[in-house]
Amino acid sequence: MPYSPVPHPSPPTRRSALRRRYRRGRRAALVPVLAILLLGATLPPAPVALGVGDRLFPYLGNPGYDVAAYDISLTYQANDRPLDAVTRIVARATTRLDRFNLDFTHGTVGGVEVDGRAAQVAPAGEDLVVTPAHEVPAGRSFTVTVHHTSDPRGEGEGGWVRTADGLVMANQADAGHRVFPGNDHPSDKALFTFRVIAPKELTVVANGRAAGRTTRGETTTWVYRTLHPMATELAQVAIGRSAVTEHTGPHGLNLRDVVPEADRKALEGWTARTPGQISWMEARVGPYPFENYGLLIADASTGFELETQTLSLFERDLFTRSGFPEWYLESVQVHELAHQWFGDCVSPRSWSDLWLNEGHATWYEALYAEARAGRRLEDRMRAAYARSDEWRAEGGPPAQPRAAEPGRRISIFRPVVYDGGALVLYALRSHIGAAAFDRLERTWVRRHHDGTATTADFVALASEVSGHDQSAFLRPWLYDDKTPPMPGHPDWTTGKPA
Known part of the structure; x- marks a missing residue:
């Protein structure tokens, strides 16, 4: 998720610290609660x-x-x-679950079932604290069915975002559970199926591939x-009056763009750049990792763009009214594209x-700007180095960021994980050499694919690929309050404009 510059047509600048987000609502889900009133019975621990x-x-996942x-x-109406929603979860117990x-x-x-039997909640x-009718043994798979609503109204940090003609999702960092129940932490990835009923005049899109569409009466069901x-933070369902165009990318990759119907022609020039951008990324980190x-x-x-998996979310005004140069907007596209790998x-x-996500996406964004428009990577990194101590003081070191500000959970997305994270990569490449660094990037994606x-x-991988232990070199770059000297650039200083 990078900054979004709209609607400030000033010189290109990073705005990761200036995102606007909905304030997080504090209302807990309303659920029916069954009390145990058996005389003399031992009450279970409070939920x-x-x-x-x-x-x-601390309470996520x-x-x-x-x-x-x-x-x-x-089921969408307006x-x-x-x-109205039903979420079914197939999971495996890693310990005995009562x-x-x-x-x-x-x-x-409205109700919860575990393996088809009503559960307390x-x-x-x-x-939601779920007590099944019978405990689930360790190692066994089980199915949870939750009948619920999903409310797009009100203010909050993420989840549903209301558009001019419908809804989209923006679940980063911890807002997936504002849309559907689950294990809302990136450490627990899973397969997804979406089934959405909407008025037939609207279009529904979601992550992955289309698996069916049926119209009955005034509604259409999309799968x-x-x-x-x-x-969960990468889930996407978009509902609205949209035009969907499909074309072919590198190696026969299915490309699918979703834009407001009224802006289809105006936006074609931007969506047409995706195949070339994918080829550019593949030349550096290997094959595109998903189905489309x-x-x-x-x-x-929204105040941001977002790397929802296979279908990156952008604001319309970024391309129609921003006033930024083309190379800059293309580099924002590449930032989100790079996230598909990282x-x-x-x-x-x-x-x-988080710096592994945003530092890498910023790195390839900056490399693309250098290749596309001659915006020198070294100049950007020197400017970042000058501000690095300031960023660390504000947000912590890149790999140990400070917690979010009270009431602003999205504030973990600070400059130190963007250009500060890219600065770590620049230092590492300078230290181990470009060839070893390129092997590291490709190996990283291949080894941890889908994980x-x-x-x-x-x-550890940087040490393996370079043939030397890199922990002593990388530790201060990742965890110290002050920025280490930049290899090959003894003249670079912090605290002064570059």
């Missing part, structure tokens, strides 16, 4: 919110199970009305399935590993 131990989001697949059914938690808020729950913070596992790709250009004011295909094990990885994994 509590749990988490998987993420340093930045849930222990005790791994999700294999989501099947999410949504963007100011809750959607109860377990799901992340969910901003909707009502109670709210706890932004969790999409992913072929690769996906983190495209741009989702929405008539919405962040989507290889996802962070924890949110402290998750940590900063420690990156340091």
Whole structure:
């Protein structure tokens, strides 16, 4: 997720710290609660919110199970009305479960079933605590069915975003559970199926490939399935008066672009650049990792662009009214495209590993700007170096970012993980050489394809590929409060404009 420059047609500048986001609503999901009133019985422990131990989001995710697949059914009527929904989750218990938690808020729950039998459910913070009729043994697969609503109304940080003619999703970093219940942490990736019923005059798109469309009366049911596992924060369902164009990219790759109907012609010049951008990325990091790709250009004011898997989200005004030069807007497109490798295909094990996503996307954005328009990478990195100590003081080191500001969870997306993360990559390439660095990038994607990885994994692979232990070199770049000297540039200084 980078900055979005719209609507400020000033000289190109990064705006990661200036995103506008909906403020997070604090209303917990409303659920029916069954009390145990048996005389003399021992009451179970009170429901509590749990988490998987993420340093930045302690209550995000849930222990005790791994999700294999989501099947999410949504019925849409208007963007100011809750959607009726059913979410089915297939998971495997990693320990014996007499109860377990799901992340969910901003909707009502009508009932929960585990393996077809009614279960008890109670709210706890932004969790649902589910008690099945019978405990689930360790190692066994089980299915959870949640009947709920999904409410696009109100303010908040992410989840549903209302557009001029419908809805899109923006779930980063921790807002997937504002749309559907699940294990809302990037460490637990799963396959997704979306089934969406909407008025027949509207178009629905989602991650993955189309798997069916049926019109009955005044509504159409659309079905999409992913072929690769996906983190919940990367889920995308878009509903509106959209035009969908399909064409062929490198190696026969299916390309699918979704734009407002009225802007189809005006936006063709931008969507037509995707094949060349994919070829450019493949030459540097290897084959595109998913089943398809495209741009989702929405008539919405979000303040950001977002790398939802296979279908990157962009604001319409970025291309129609921004006033920025073409090379700059193309570099923003490449930023989101690069995330398909770095962040989507290889996802962070924890949110402290965010620099692996944003640092890499910024790196390839900057390389593309150099190749496309002669905007020298060295100049950008020198400018970043000058501000690096300031960024670290504001947001922490790249691999140990500070927690979000109260009430602004999206504030973990600070400059230190963008250009600060790219600066780490520039230092490493200067230290081990361009050839070893290129091998590292390709090997990273190949080894962790469709999985998750940590900063420690990156340091270990850099050591393996370069033939020398890189931990002593990378540790201060990743974790120190002050920026180390830049290899090959003893004249670079921090604290002064470059």
